[in-house]
Amino acid sequence: MPRLNLGNINSHVVEAKYAVRGELAVKSEAYRAALRKGDAGLPFSEVISANIGNPQQLDQKPITFFRQVLSILEHPQLLENEQVLLDSLGYKPDVLERAKFLLKNIGSVGAYSASAGVPAIKESIAKFLEKRDGFPADPARIYLSAGASSGVNTLLHVICAGPTSGILVPIPQYPLYTASLSVLNATCVPYYLDEAAQWGTSVETIKEAYNTAKNNGTDVRAIVIINPGNPTGASLPESDIRAVLQFAAKENLVVLADEVYQTNVFIGKFHSFRQVLLTLQKENPGVYDGVELASLHSISKGMVGECGHRGGYFDLIGFNTDVEEQIYKFVSIMLCAPVIGQCLVELMVNPPQPGDPSHPLYEQEYNGIFEGLKKRATALYEAFKEMEGVECGEPQGSMYLFPTIHVPAKAAEAARAEGRTPDEFYCMRLLEATGVCVVPGSGFGQKEGTLHFRTTFLAPGTEWVSSIKKFHKEFMDTYR
Amino acid sequence: MPRLNLGNINSHVVEAKYAVRGELAVKSEAYRAALRKGDAGLPFSEVISANIGNPQQLDQKPITFFRQVLSILEHPQLLENEQVLLDSLGYKPDVLERAKFLLKNIGSVGAYSASAGVPAIKESIAKFLEKRDGFPADPARIYLSAGASSGVNTLLHVICAGPTSGILVPIPQYPLYTASLSVLNATCVPYYLDEAAQWGTSVETIKEAYNTAKNNGTDVRAIVIINPGNPTGASLPESDIRAVLQFAAKENLVVLADEVYQTNVFIGKFHSFRQVLLTLQKENPGVYDGVELASLHSISKGMVGECGHRGGYFDLIGFNTDVEEQIYKFVSIMLCAPVIGQCLVELMVNPPQPGDPSHPLYEQEYNGIFEGLKKRATALYEAFKEMEGVECGEPQGSMYLFPTIHVPAKAAEAARAEGRTPDEFYCMRLLEATGVCVVPGSGFGQKEGTLHFRTTFLAPGTEWVSSIKKFHKEFMDTYR
Numbered sequence: 025m026p027r028l029n030l031g032n033i034n035s036h037v038v039e040a041k042y043a044v045r046g047e048l049a050v051k052s053e054a055y056r057a058a059l060r061k062g063d064a065g066l067p068f069s070e071v072i073s074a075n076i077g078n079p080q081q082l083d084q085k086p087i088t089f090f091r092q093v094l095s096i097l098e099h100p101q102l103l104e105n106e107q108v109l110l111d112s113l114g115y116k117p118d119v120l121e122r123a124k125f126l127l128k129n130i131g132s133v134g135a136y137s138a139s140a141g142v143p144a145i146k147e148s149i150a151k152f153l154e155k156r157d158g159f160p161a162d163p164a165r166i167y168l169s170a171g172a173s174s175g176v177n178t179l180l181h182v183i184c185a186g187p188t189s190g191i192l193v194p195i196p197q198y199p200l201y202t203a204s205l206s207v208l209n210a211t212c213v214p215y216y217l218d219e220a221a222q223w224g225t226s227v228e229t230i231k232e233a234y235n236t237a238k239n240n241g242t243d244v245r246a247i248v249i250i251n252p253g254n255p256t257g258a259s260l261p262e263s264d265i266r267a268v269l270q271f272a273a274k275e276n277l278v279v280l281a282d283e284v285y286q287t288n289v290f291i292g293k294f295h296s297f298r299q300v301l302l303t304l305q306k307e308n309p310g311v312y313d314g315v316e317l318a319s320l321h322s323i324s325k326g327m328v329g330e331c332g333h334r335g336g337y338f339d340l341i342g343f344n345t346d347v348e349e350q351i352y353k354f355v356s357i358m359l360c361a362p363v364i365g366q367c368l369v370e371l372m373v374n375p376p377q378p379g380d381p382s383h384p385l386y387e388q389e390y391n392g393i394f395e396g397l398k399k400r401a402t403a404l405y406e407a408f409k410e411m412e413g414v415e416c417g418e419p420q421g422s423m424y425l426f427p428t429i430h431v432p433a434k435a436a437e438a439a440r441a442e443g444r445t446p447d448e449f450y451c452m453r454l455l456e457a458t459g460v461c462v463v464p465g466s467g468f469g470q471k472e473g474t475l476h477f478r479t480t481f482l483a484p485g486t487e488w489v490s491s492i493k494k495f496h497k498e499f500m501d502t503y504r
Numbered sequence: 505m506p507r508l509n510l511g512n513i514n515s516h517v518v519e520a521k522y523a524v525r526g527e528l529a530v531k532s533e534a535y536r537a538a539l540r541k542g543d544a545g546l547p548f549s550e551v552i553s554a555n556i557g558n559p560q561q562l563d564q565k566p567i568t569f570f571r572q573v574l575s576i577l578e579h580p581q582l583l584e585n586e587q588v589l590l591d592s593l594g595y596k597p598d599v600l601e602r603a604k605f606l607l608k609n610i611g612s613v614g615a616y617s618a619s620a621g622v623p624a625i626k627e628s629i630a631k632f633l634e635k636r637d638g639f640p641a642d643p644a645r646i647y648l649s650a651g652a653s654s655g656v657n658t659l660l661h662v663i664c665a666g667p668t669s670g671i672l673v674p675i676p677q678y679p680l681y682t683a684s685l686s687v688l689n690a691t692c693v694p695y696y697l698d699e700a701a702q703w704g705t706s707v708e709t710i711k712e713a714y715n716t717a718k719n720n721g722t723d724v725r726a727i728v729i730i731n732p733g734n735p736t737g738a739s740l741p742e743s744d745i746r747a748v749l750q751f752a753a754k755e756n757l758v759v760l761a762d763e764v765y766q767t768n769v770f771i772g773k774f775h776s777f778r779q780v781l782l783t784l785q786k787e788n789p790g791v792y793d794g795v796e797l798a799s800l801h802s803i804s805k806g807m808v809g810e811c812g813h814r815g816g817y818f819d820l821i822g823f824n825t826d827v828e829e830q831i832y833k834f835v836s837i838m839l840c841a842p843v844i845g846q847c848l849v850e851l852m853v854n855p856p857q858p859g860d861p862s863h864p865l866y867e868q869e870y871n872g873i874f875e876g877l878k879k880r881a882t883a884l885y886e887a888f889k890e891m892e893g894v895e896c897g898e899p900q901g902s903m904y905l906f907p908t909i910h911v912p913a914k915a916a917e918a919a920r921a922e923g924r925t926p927d928e929f930y931c932m933r934l935l936e937a938t939g940v941c942v943v944p945g946s947g948f949g950q951k952e953g954t955l956h957f958r959t960t961f962l963a964p965g966t967e968w969v970s971s972i973k974k975f976h977k978e979f980m981d982t983y984r
Contacts (some may be wrong), residue, residue: 025756025794026724026794026796026822026823026824026827027726027756027757027758027794028662028663028758028796028798028824028827029824029826029827030825030827030830031822032665033662033663033827033830034661034662034663034664034665034666034667035665037661037662037740037830037833037834040829040833040834040837040838042833042837043837044836045619045833045836046833049662049752052620057623059673076616076935078615078616080611080615081611081612081613081614082613084614086614088581091578091581092579094577094578094579094583095575095576096575097578097579098571098574098576098577098578099571099572099574100594101568101571101594102575104590105593107885108588108592108593112585112723113582113585113588114581119703130559131561132561132566133812133813133814134562134809134811134812134813134828135558135559135560135811135812136556136811136812137812138559138560143537143646144846146520148506150877159700165608170650170838171813171838171839172843173839174836174838175839177838181517181687181828182508182513182514182516183508183513184514185512185513185514185515186514200837203837204837207661207837227604232686243509246507248755260785271575276505276507277507278507278508283749286918313549314505314506316506321522329614329616330614331616331618331839332612332613332614332615332616332842332843332844333614333842333843334650334840334841334842335614335841342506343506343508344506344508344509344510346510347506347508347509347510347513350510350513350514350517350518353520353522353525353526354517354520354687356520356522356524356525357520357653357680357684357687358550358650358651358653358654358657359525359653359811359814360812360814361814362650362812362813362814362842362844362845363812363813364578364812364813364842364844365842373974401505409692491804
């Protein structure tokens with residue numbers, strides 16, 4: 025008998041759910057491997073991983089300026105041949121300058137940095153925050169992380185003190201939150217987003233969820249907001265953000281603002297929690313001073329799309345120094361975020377400016393990616409509108425659509441017979457028939473009695489969209 | 505009042521201790537910043553971070569072949585100008601080949617990989633393990649991680665089910681183990697290493713610690729071994745490893761073999777737990793089949809020294825499939841290890857071979873680093889031998905020396921008056937006087953009544969060693 029089995033290992037890990045890379049994803053990878061080996065028995069010739077926001081796996085090209093700088097950081101001896109870089113390899117002078125700036129401040133990208141990140145990179149982030157929000161930022165309150173996921177992990181580890189610690193989490197949500205709370209054996213306090221109002225955030229609903237949890241003895245400590253939304257794509261108006269901050273100030277809740285999709289906004293404009301909070305503090309002296317806000321950002325999304333490099337940061341407002349010391353200690357146990365990922369954060373927040381030699385190409389690439397994503401999102405949305413029993417809001421932001429599906433009663437029965445929820449059943453059949461991998465709504469949470477799935481709109485071409493339409497029609501006909 | 509304070513946040517995080525980056529390290533960084541700003545009030549002109557095994561921060565150069573490959577992975581468009589790379593930039597054909605192999609198998613290093621790592625990289629690791637140990641390895645049992653630290657975090661998270669779960673940890677130890685067990689609220693079961701026997705591992709001592717813990721109601725599940733040792737530098741003979749595995753087989757304990765210093769061995773030869781276990785299984789059919797072994801390795805140490813890239817892996821033997829599924833799920837929540845770090849793992853386990861164009865330079869660099877480390881270790885050891893009240897074993901392996909210090913009673917009194925242990929007091933005075941940052945033995949654990957400090961021998965030159973000698977003499981004279 026092995027010492028470890030499902031019954032005696034950490035039950036909180038066993039209970040955690042993470043559907044984005046669950047059964048469907050595993051099966052899709054097996055299909056991909058089979059296709060690579062020339063397996064001809066499958067009804068499709070390609071696997072489309074629409075289950076995960078992984079831009080560069082699909083079609084998105086890295087930004088040239090970023091990668092040219094990184095190539096020098098990885099091999100600084102290239103700087104011994106500047107003329108070759110400039111004349112024969114298409115590097116512009118600002119690429120060399122930036123690489124030298126970073127090398128001067130970092131030394132080697134192969135060395136551990138300071139635990140919270142390279143000081144010069146934190147200074148660049150502070151400048152970016154000031155420019156974005158119109159309020160100065162303190163580099164000492166910024167912590168580099170291995171993607172935003174690692175930042176969320178750090179913050180929840182410090183905030184949650186045990187099973188009665190509660191965190192308000194939007195439903196549907198990116199399952200990192202529920203999975204991390206499971207592992208920590210803390211309490212997820214779900215609040216539902218309003219599908220009828222473009223998946224907006226209703227303070228009334230939050231209040232209800234908060235009061236119910238409080239009455240049940242939960243010590244609710246923080247509220248998570250994902251803006252733009254994942255999986256919903258919702259992009260919050262400033263009024264929603266103000267309302268959340270008012271509620272947080274009143275109930276003394278820490279605010280965790282997951283803003284990794286801040287540049288993926290198609291409708292309206294991104295408003296940062298930081299900007300709105302600092303405005304409220306200015307407008308209402310004393311009222312909002314106590315609000316603790318942690319805002320998270322990442323290189324994985326947006327037009328950067330560098331998920332594989334695992335870079336990100338969070339910045340803190342209003343946290344107690346004692347608590348920040350514990351955050352520092354916690355991140356120092358894992359030593360530091362990947363240094364090359366930290367450099368990508370610096371490049372993201374401090375890209376080429378008009379007049380810089382690399383700016384024209386940077387702008388062209390950036391806008392090309394943005395327009396491409398918008399076009400794909402719209403094409404997919406149009407396809408959903410034509411599908412029987414499918415309802416989907418207009419694409420607002422992030423990298424996802426999250427349509428509602430209505431399946432016939434016979435499909436729900438067939439799902440039950442397989443031990444699956446109807447949305448899992450639908451997504452599994454979709455994968456088997458088309459090679460398109462999406463994530464059932466149950467992986468993110470959804471209102472009782474509703475069904476959804478989340479799909480990215482990152483994949484190029486229209487063929488995969490057509491294959492979803494064809495599958496959907498056949499599915500409906502089979503179970504009608 | 506802020507919502508979060510030291511009294512209401514996660515007490516297990518608050519209790520965790522991680523001295524490697526603690527008060528002394530923070531103070532040393534402040535000194536470094538002051539020196540950068542031209543502060544002339546300090547009695548030294550340079551800070552030597554001997555507190556942490558961070559080779560490339562000090563003097564170790566990256567291996568050229570590795571970094572040339574990485575530069576192409578970061579900017580694949582370089583391959584559009586192969587002739588320029590070959591003729592003008594000193595890249596050899598095998599650099600280009602390896603970059604193409606990796607790009608073919610990865611796509612973009614900016615994309616998430618599979619959760620447990622890039623399949624082709626796991627295959628390279630399996631080949632390396634087979635070559636190193638003489639037994640085939642299964643790529644499906646290999647998990648890439650963000651440095652070995654992240655692997656340890658994963659394994660302890662899955663293994664520890666609560667406060668009564670106990671893990672045998674060597675003392676002195678690398679404090680990642682005790683810190684992680686604190687955060688997990690699991691029980692550290694310390695077993696002392698034998699300083700008189702070159703910090704060897706005594707099964708008698710392990711047995712006693714195990715029995716005491718068991719009698720106290722602790723469910724001891726696993727044993728950690730760090731070989732070569734950190735902080736001790738000990739390099740275990742095969743007989744010690746056999747004895748530990750015999751004990752583990754008898755008591756049904758999971759074995760966690762931290763082997764990140766496997767190439768930093770100056771005396772004798774590195775024996776992997778994997779090789780010894782598979783040999784025992786072959787020699788004694790049935791007896792060792794149930795042993796669960798997790799072995800960890802990293803790109804951070806050895807002649808690679810690429811800590812900043814956060815790469816590593818662990819491989820499993822004998823784990824239940826159900827349990828491996830939980831490990832997979834746990835790592836998938838953080839998505840994947842940094843992909844460029846995964847590529848460095850591939851390069852580490854599959855370096856240029858004799859006859860390959862890059863081999864001569866690779867070998868020269870590798871041997872140069874190895875000999876340099878050995879020479880520095882010996883020089884530091886010789887210095888310690890000459891210092892009053894300092895005892896230190898001959899350097900055997902890893903990147904550290906861990907001398908015993910005897911301080912005068914008056915120094916111990918002065919330490920108490922400052923609320924410090926005598927070794928903390930000694931290390932603080934050393935930092936203030938010389939700019940040399942080392943870690944007190946209490947940060948790793950030490951037998952009651954003994955005092956030590958850990959120093960790396962990575963810093964170049966002899967000046968810093970002389971300044972330690974000079975400080976030590978003055979310290980002894982002051983408190984005699």
